[in-house]
Structure formats: C-alpha cells, structure tokens
Amino acid sequence: MxxxxxxxxxxxxxxxxxxxxxxxxxxxxxxxxxxxxxxxxxxxxxxxxxxxxxxxxxxxxxxxxxxxxxxxxxxxHGRSDLLPVGPMARAQVEKWMDWQATELNNAWRYAFMALVRRSPAHTDAAAIAASAAEWNRLMTLLDAQLARTNAYVCGDRFTLADIVLGLSLNRWLSTPIERPALSAVEAWFERLAARPAYIQHGANGVP
Structure with a gap:
C-alpha cells in the first residue's frame, strides 16, 4: 500500500x-x-x-x-483526465502547477507567515503589504485565465492544476488581507467546493 x-x-x-x-x-x-x-x-x-x-x-x-x-x-493510475498524455496538453497543466510552486508560493509566503503563522521573523509592515499586493496581482492573473476557460484552470476539465491551485485558493481566502473581487475565481471555488475531496482536504478550515 x-x-x-x-x-x-x-x-x-x-x-x-x-x-x-x-x-x-x-x-x-x-x-x-x-x-x-x-x-x-x-x-x-x-x-x-x-x-x-x-x-x-x-x-x-x-x-x-x-x-x-x-x-x-x-x-x-492512468488518470489522463488529471494529467493529459499529449505533450502540449500535459505541458499546459504542468505550466500552471509550476507557476503555483514558484511564482504564487513566493508571493504569499511573507504575508501568510506574518498574518496567519504569526512568525516573529515576519513583522515588517512594508514587506507584508508588498507580499499581499503581489499575491493579489497573481490571483488576478489566475482570474483572467479562469474567465477565458469559464470552467477550470486548463479548460473544461478538472486537472492536477486545479488541485494544486485549489489549495492556494483556500490559503488566499483564509488569510486576513484585503482581496479584490475576482468573479471567475469565485465561480471556480464554487465548482471545486462541489467536489467532496476538496471539502475534505482543501477548503476544510485549515489555511
């Protein structure tokens, strides 16, 4: 096992x-x-x-x-719906997964550590504000992508990109910062919230 x-x-x-x-x-x-x-x-x-x-x-x-x-x-496990076999389709999913792990994670880290984890090493007000602003900017980019697909991150099908970014979405919503109204992100959250696994492991009250 x-x-x-x-x-x-x-x-x-x-x-x-x-x-x-x-x-x-x-x-x-x-x-x-x-x-x-x-x-x-x-x-x-x-x-x-x-x-x-x-x-x-x-x-x-x-x-x-x-x-x-x-x-x-x-x-x-042969789940080509989650990670396509075709080179370009797979690369599109992996592109957003890599973006989550590099650009998005680096943006939110300081604000999250300060405002949620209450880290004594993350108390600089200017750095917190800069982190939150960059986090919001990148979420706005994600919102534009979701507005284009009108469904999930990479198109009309749920993929691994939605899993890794869905966790980031939950963290964004759970952190006490000012956030812009992002209608496509909000609609995406509702689609994710219809999946029992997201409620169990994603939007489960843990940031």
Missing amino acids: LKILGKSSSINVRKVLWTCAEIGVPYELEQYGNGFLPTGTPEFLSLNPNGMVPVIIDEGQALWESNTICRYLAVK
Whole structure:
C-alpha cells in the first residue's frame, strides 16, 4: 500500500491526499512534522535530504516534492483526465502547477507567515503589504485565465492544476488581507467546493 509521510494539515501534503481521493488510491498516512514524528532524523533524511514533507514510499522507493508526487500518482493510475498524455496538453497543466510552486508560493509566503503563522521573523509592515499586493496581482492573473476557460484552470476539465491551485485558493481566502473581487475565481471555488475531496482536504478550515 502507498505510504504517505507528512502531517495532514500541511498544504503540500493535502495536495497528495486530495489527489489520492480523486483517484481512489488507498494509502497509509504517517504524521510527520511539527508536533508529530521528526523530519530531521537520519532515517527521514535518507528518504528526503531536504527534511520536508510530503514523502511517499511506493514500490519500495521514496519520492518527494508534492507536485511531482501528484503527477506520479496520476500517471501510475492512468488518470489522463488529471494529467493529459499529449505533450502540449500535459505541458499546459504542468505550466500552471509550476507557476503555483514558484511564482504564487513566493508571493504569499511573507504575508501568510506574518498574518496567519504569526512568525516573529515576519513583522515588517512594508514587506507584508508588498507580499499581499503581489499575491493579489497573481490571483488576478489566475482570474483572467479562469474567465477565458469559464470552467477550470486548463479548460473544461478538472486537472492536477486545479488541485494544486485549489489549495492556494483556500490559503488566499483564509488569510486576513484585503482581496479584490475576482468573479471567475469565485465561480471556480464554487465548482471545486462541489467536489467532496476538496471539502475534505482543501477548503476544510485549515489555511
């Protein structure tokens, strides 16, 4: 059985849990991270030298990086609806997944750490404002994409791009910042909220 290492409140672990729920993959979850089993031990670092979650163990091998894990699961289980086979269609999904992991995550990090995590290392008011502004700017770009598709991130079908960005959407809505009214994003949220797996692992009250 697939083994997932990582605490279930982690945004990146929840990507994997949501993907498993959409596919119907059974798994065993071992809670690792703050307040649970440590990630800095030699045993864990032998699985992921970065000391971060999630890690999966499948077919006797360890795999880390949440977006990579989601892609692996979709390919292994033949879910070409979640990750298309055609090179361009697949690249369009992966483009938005990579954008989430690089541009969007970097934008929200300072504001989120300050306003939700209450990190003492993130108290600069100007940096908080700049982070929130960039976060809103990028969400406006996503809104424009959703207005074009009038459905999901990459078109009329739900894909892995919706999973990883759906978690980011939940974090954006959960962080106490001023947000622009984005009608296409709001409609997308309603479509996602109709999926039981999103309510369980995405919009579940955890930012």
